[in-house]
Amino acid sequence: MSDIADKVKKIVVEHLGVDESKVTPDASFIDDLGADSLDTVELVMAFEEAFSVEIPEDAAEKIATVKDAIDYIEKQKAA
Amino acid sequence: MSGTATNGRRVVVTGIGVVSPLAVGAELTWKRLIEGQSGVGRITHFDPSELPAQVAGQVPDGPTAEGGLTLSDWVPVKDQKKMDRFIHLGLAAAIQAVEDSGWKPEDEDDRCATGVMIGSGIGGLQTIYDGSLTVSSGKARRLSPFFIPSALINLISGHLSIRYGFKGPNHAVVTACATGVHAIGDASRLIQYGDADVMVAGGAEAAICSLGIAGFCSARALSTASNDDPTKASRPWDKDRDGFIMGEGAGVVVLEELEHAKRRGAKIYGEIGGYGMSGDAYHITAPAEGHDGAFRAMKAALRNSGGLTTADIDYVNAHGTSTMADDLELDAVERFFGDDAKRLAMSSTKSAIGHLLGAAGAVEAIFCLQAIRDGIVPPTLNLDNPARESVIDRVAHVAQKRKIDVALSNSFGFGGTNASIILKRFKD
Numbered sequence: 001m002s003d004i005a006d007k008v009k010k011i012v013v014e015h016l017g018v019d020e021s022k023v024t025p026d027a028s029f030i031d032d033l034g035a036d037s038l039d040t041v042e043l044v045m046a047f048e049e050a051f052s053v054e055i056p057e058d059a060a061e062k063i064a065t066v067k068d069a070i071d072y073i074e075k076q077k078a079a
Numbered sequence: 080m081s082g083t084a085t086n087g088r089r090v091v092v093t094g095i096g097v098v099s100p101l102a103v104g105a106e107l108t109w110k111r112l113i114e115g116q117s118g119v120g121r122i123t124h125f126d127p128s129e130l131p132a133q134v135a136g137q138v139p140d141g142p143t144a145e146g147g148l149t150l151s152d153w154v155p156v157k158d159q160k161k162m163d164r165f166i167h168l169g170l171a172a173a174i175q176a177v178e179d180s181g182w183k184p185e186d187e188d189d190r191c192a193t194g195v196m197i198g199s200g201i202g203g204l205q206t207i208y209d210g211s212l213t214v215s216s217g218k219a220r221r222l223s224p225f226f227i228p229s230a231l232i233n234l235i236s237g238h239l240s241i242r243y244g245f246k247g248p249n250h251a252v253v254t255a256c257a258t259g260v261h262a263i264g265d266a267s268r269l270i271q272y273g274d275a276d277v278m279v280a281g282g283a284e285a286a287i288c289s290l291g292i293a294g295f296c297s298a299r300a301l302s303t304a305s306n307d308d309p310t311k312a313s314r315p316w317d318k319d320r321d322g323f324i325m326g327e328g329a330g331v332v333v334l335e336e337l338e339h340a341k342r343r344g345a346k347i348y349g350e351i352g353g354y355g356m357s358g359d360a361y362h363i364t365a366p367a368e369g370h371d372g373a374f375r376a377m378k379a380a381l382r383n384s385g386g387l388t389t390a391d392i393d394y395v396n397a398h399g400t401s402t403m404a405d406d407l408e409l410d411a412v413e414r415f416f417g418d419d420a421k422r423l424a425m426s427s428t429k430s431a432i433g434h435l436l437g438a439a440g441a442v443e444a445i446f447c448l449q450a451i452r453d454g455i456v457p458p459t460l461n462l463d464n465p466a467r468e469s470v471i472d473r474v475a476h477v478a479q480k481r482k483i484d485v486a487l488s489n490s491f492g493f494g495g496t497n498a499s500i501i502l503k504r505f506k507d
Binding site: 015016017018038041042045048049 | 155156157161220221223224225228
């Protein structure tokens with residue numbers, strides 16, 4: 001797993017208070033990890049802070065799973 | 080009819096919960112209170128050394144079984160950061176009260192007949208402070224989505240209703256230091272009026288932060304003379320008193336319509352015997368000479384008591400904050416009770432726990448119920464030299480055994496808001 005993926009996973013575990021084993025790439029924040037809409041807003045802010053990236057609202061709305069987050073951040077970092 | 084209610088609906092207390100500087104837990108707080116212990120100490124929530132007032136009544140951390148606060152026993156870890164401390168403390172007291180009452184709504188009608196009215200004087204002050212730092216450092220977009228719901232006063236009521244499925248009236252009182260009494264009194268009226276059969280009511284406060292202490296310091300309201308001897312700082316009616324001591328915590332009761340409580344065989348702590356309110360229309364922080372507002376609040380409580388007189392009242396839990404206003408309340412109580420003052424006991428439990436602001440009236444109403452139950456009047460600590468004499472026994476230093484059937488508790492708030500509530504022994 002990439003450093004970015006590790007870090008994303010860690011942030012998700014910390015913010016949603018879920019077991020690490022549940023944070024699989026396909027896990028949906030809302031459907032699988034117990035987040036509500038405010039949790040996901042906070043999660044995106046935490047990603048922005050941790051990776052020094054800007055995630056505009058329309059992009060944030062498309063980040064539904066752990067993999068979505070990792071892909072988006074990797075793309076930003078590569079650009 | 081011995082009832083006090085409109086529509087003949089009588090309201091009793093079937094559950095109690097307390098979080099105080101003496102302990103987390105209503106019974107442990109009471110035990111330590113009547114032993115004469117003090118919950119006041121040097122402030123540790125932040126470094127107070129820049130401020131003139133450096134002592135407060137803080138809720139002790141520690142194992143729940145020993146009366147300490149272990150937050151994860153009350154609020155899931157992942158939810159803790161979504162709530163200010165006043166919500167944490169309010170939920171801890173409310174959960175105690177609900178569990179103590181044994182009330183579990185089993186169907187939709189029951190859920191809709193159960194409401195919540197838990198307020199706060201100030202709300203999420205530390206959260207507002209932290210949020211303003213985030214914004215002022217140019218990170219407005221990083222402000223947590225939980226900032227607003229963490230600071231809002233009615234969110235104790237909100238969280239509690241979500242936890243238990245209480246779908247009745249969901250409300251919150253905000254009347255500074257009168258919040259706790261107003262919440263219990265107003266919630267009782269909702270039951271009397273038929274809006275609910277059960278109401279979880281009370282107040283919570285957690286304003287021992289730099290902004291809160293600095294604000295009350297600037298208003299010249301806090302004691303500054305006993306920073307080196309914290310347990311002596313809160314001294315209602317004593318000639319050396321020099322301001323109140325801020326406390327934090329929460330008090331919550333479960334109020335229930337009498338027949339509802341009887342049908343399910345609930346334990347009954349006592350009955351709401353009367354409730355009265357008034358406004359000073361005088362000054363934002365100071366009561367008027369003679370404290371006519373206090374007099375009128377007590378009089379209104381008696382008017383709603385279904386026939387009680389001052390001769391029936393055995394104990395007054397005073398507002399008594401350890402400020403110059405103590406003697407004004409004393410004036411009002413003496414005037415109100417007249418000749419009956421001679422047989423009255425009156426104490427200020429703020430001498431042991433400080434002033435819990437929006438939680439004070441609720442915690443003190445619970446003390447009244449425990450005093451009635453156990454026949455013990457809690458003491459006024461540090462009343463070494465009364466600033467003025469009175470025929471009223473102010474229970475200096477040590478608790479007293481006394482038969483108490485009816486107790487009255489006073490709370491007065493900034494803005495000139497006053498509330499008095501009467502608690503009485505339940506007799507069918």
